Amino acid sequence: MKWIGAVLAVCVLVPSAHCASDAIPWCYHLPTCNDVTWPTIATKFCNGSRQSPIDIVSASAHIDSKLTAFTFYNFSSNTSLKKIENTGKTVKVTFNSGVKISGGDLSEVYDSLQFHLHWGNGFSVPGSEHTVNGKRYPMELHIVNIKSSYNGNTTQAVADSTGLAALGFLIEEMEGNATGQPASWFTLSSYLSSISNGGESVSVKAGISLDDLLPGVDRTKYFRYLGSLTTPSCNEAVVWTVFKETVKVSRDVINMFSKITHISNSTSPIIINNYRNLQPAQRVTTTSSTSKTCASLGLLALSLLLRT
Numbered sequence: 024m025k026w027i028g029a030v031l032a033v034c035v036l037v038p039s040a041h042c043a044s045d046a047i048p049w050c051y052h053l054p055t056c057n058d059v060t061w062p063t064i065a066t067k068f069c070n071g072s073r074q075s076p077i078d079i080v081s082a083s084a085h086i087d088s089k090l091t092a093f094t095f096y097n098f099s100s101n102t103s104l105k106k107i108e109n110t111g112k113t114v115k116v117t118f119n120s121g122v123k124i125s126g127g128d129l130s131e132v133y134d135s136l137q138f139h140l141h142w143g144n145g146f147s148v149p150g151s152e153h154t155v156n157g158k159r160y161p162m163e164l165h166i167v168n169i170k171s172s173y174n175g176n177t178t179q180a181v182a183d184s185t186g187l188a189a190l191g192f193l194i195e196e197m198e199g200n201a202t203g204q205p206a207s208w209f210t211l212s213s214y215l216s217s218i219s220n221g222g223e224s225v226s227v228k229a230g231i232s233l234d235d236l237l238p239g240v241d242r243t244k245y246f247r248y249l250g251s252l253t254t255p256s257c258n259e260a261v262v263w264t265v266f267k268e269t270v271k272v273s274r275d276v277i278n279m280f281s282k283i284t285h286i287s288n289s290t291s292p293i294i295i296n297n298y299r300n301l302q303p304a305q306r307v308t309t310t311s312s313t314s315k316t317c318a319s320l321g322l323l324a325l326s327l328l329l330r331t
C-alpha cells in the first residue's frame with residue numbers, strides 16, 4: 024500500500040522526479056533507507072503494533088459471518104482509469120471519480136482513489152507484500168479506498184483507524200506457455216515504456232476496466248485484518264482485505280514490471296523488490312469457505328459410514 028499523505032501534498036507543491044525521496048528519504052534498495060530503517064526514519068508509526076504486511080495463516084483465520092460480499096461501483100467501466108504514473112517507488116494508476124466500494128463489513132461507502140503494484144524481480148523472484156501460509160507471490164495489486172465522508176482528504180483518513188480500506192490481490196503466474204495474457208494486463212504493461220523515469224505519467228486510454236484486471240477472482244472469498252500503510256509513514260489506518268483467489272498473469276507480462284521503470288532518470292536503478300518485509304502477526308478473520316463446508320460434510324459422511 025503506497026504512502027499517500029504528506030509526501031503527496033509536498034510533491035504537488037514541489038513537482039520533481041526526486042520529490043518523494045527528498046520529502047522522506049525512504050527506499051527499498053539501499054541499506055541506508057530500506058524498510059529496516061523505516062522505524063527510525065518514521066518512528067511515529069512504522070514501529071507500531073498493527074503494521075502491514077503480514078503472513079496470513081489460513082488455518083488460524085477466524086470465520087466471521089459479517090464478512091459479506093462487497094458492492095463494486097464502476098469497476099466494469101472501461102473509462103474509470105485516469106492516469107498511470109511511475110512514482111519512483113511503484114507504478115500507480117489513479118481513478119476518475121465515481122469508482123467506489125461498499126459492503127464487506129465496511130462501515131460506510133469508500134471512494135476508490137488508485138491502485139498500484141508491488142513486485143520482485145521477474146516471475147522467479149516473488150514480490151507480493153502479503154504472504155499466505157508462508158508463500159510469497161510474484162506481484163500484489165493494491166486498490167486504495169478512502170471513507171467517502173472524508174471527501175478525499177487523506178490527512179483526515181490516516182488519522183482514523185479505519186479511514187482507508189485496501190483491497191489486496193495476489194498475482195500468480197499463469198499456467199502453460201501463454202504470452203501477453205490477460206489482454207488487460209498486456210495493455211497495462213504496454214504503458215510502462217512511456218513512464219520509464221520516476222515522476223513520469225501518461226493518461227490511460229479508454230478500454231481497460233478494473234473488472235478486466237481482476238479476472239477469475241471470486242471476490243466473496245477474502246481475509247480481513249486491521250493494519251497499516253506498508254510505506255512510510257506507515258499510518259495504522261487501514262482495513263485490509265486480501266482476496267484468497269489469485270489473478271493469473273502470463274510470465275512475460277510479470278517480467279515487464281521489473282525491467283522498464285527506473286527510480287529516477289535512466290541512469291538510476293530499475294525499480295525491483297518494492298515490497299516491505301513481513302510484520303508481526305495480527306488477528307485475521309475470513310469469509311466462511313464452501314470448500315471447508317464440503318470437507319466437513321465429507322468427514323461427516325465418512326464417520327457415518329464407519330459407524331455402520
Ligand SMILES: *[C@@H]1O[C@H](CO)[C@@H](O)[C@H](O)[C@H]1NC(C)=O
Binds near residue numbers: 066067070071072
Ligand atoms: C516507537 O518510537 C517512538 C519514538 O522513538 C517511541 O516513543 C515508541 O516507544 C516506539 N514504539 C515502539 C512500539 O517501539
Ligand SMILES: *[C@@H]1O[C@H](CO)[C@@H](O)[C@H](O)[C@H]1NC(C)=O
Binds near residue numbers: 102
Ligand atoms: C460511474 O457510474 C455512474 C453511474 O453509476 C456514472 O454516471 C459515472 O459516469 C461512472 N463514472 C465512471 C468514471 O465511469
Ligand SMILES: *[C@@H]1O[C@H](CO)[C@@H](O)[C@H](O)[C@H]1NC(C)=O
Binds near residue numbers: 177
Ligand atoms: C484536510 O483536513 C485537515 C484536517 O481537518 C485540514 O486541515 C485540511 O485543510 C484538509 N485538506 C483539504 C485539502 O481540504
Ligand SMILES: *[C@@H]1O[C@H](CO)[C@@H](O)[C@H](O)[C@H]1NC(C)=O
Binds near residue numbers: 198
Ligand atoms: C510449453 O512449452 C514447452 C517448450 O516449448 C513445451 O514442452 C510444453 O509442452 C508447453 N506446455 C504447454 C502447457 O503448452
Ligand SMILES: *[C@@H]1O[C@H](CO)[C@@H](O)[C@H](O)[C@H]1NC(C)=O
Binds near residue numbers: 101229
Ligand atoms: C467501453 O465500453 C463500452 C460499453 O460497455 C463499449 O461500447 C466500448 O466499445 C468500450 N470501449 C473500449 C475502447 O473498449
Ligand SMILES: *[C@@H]1O[C@H](CO)[C@@H](O)[C@H](O)[C@H]1NC(C)=O
Binds near residue numbers: 290
Ligand atoms: C541522473 O540523475 C543523477 C542523480 O540524480 C544525476 O547526477 C545525473 O546527471 C542524471 N543523469 C541524466 C542523464 O540526466
Ligand SMILES: [Zn+2]
Binds near residue numbers: 140253
Ligand atoms: Zn501497496
